Amino acid sequence: MKATMAWGEVAWFADIPHLGSRVVATALCDIALFRCAGDNVFAVDNKCPHKGGPLSQGIVHGHTVTYPLHNRVIDLDSGEAQASDFGYVRRRPVKLKAGRAPLALPV
Secondary structure, three states, rough: OOOOOOOOEEHHHOOOOOOOOEEOOOOEEEEEEEEEEHOOOOEEEEEOOOOOOOOOOEEEOOOOOOOOOEEEEEOOOOOEEEEOOOOOOOOOOOOOHHHHOEEEEEE
């Protein structure tokens, strides 16, 4: 039997700037919510895979974020570092409720 996942509302879509991010603190870790091109929203652990810096401070372009301290480019669709970089960030499931208002993460 498959367990159902409980979801909790964590942020409002409008509070995430277009091509920007917001951070949500959870009991396990900080999660960065990115609003990308086409208003797609991605949730990942807020840690650059290189030295653990706050990925939420990166520059969003397309469906990627570039962490400015080390110029690491992370694909938010896959969580993987791009080009000659290596590593990945853990992606988190996120869903938008009706009307593109509250964002929810599993709790």
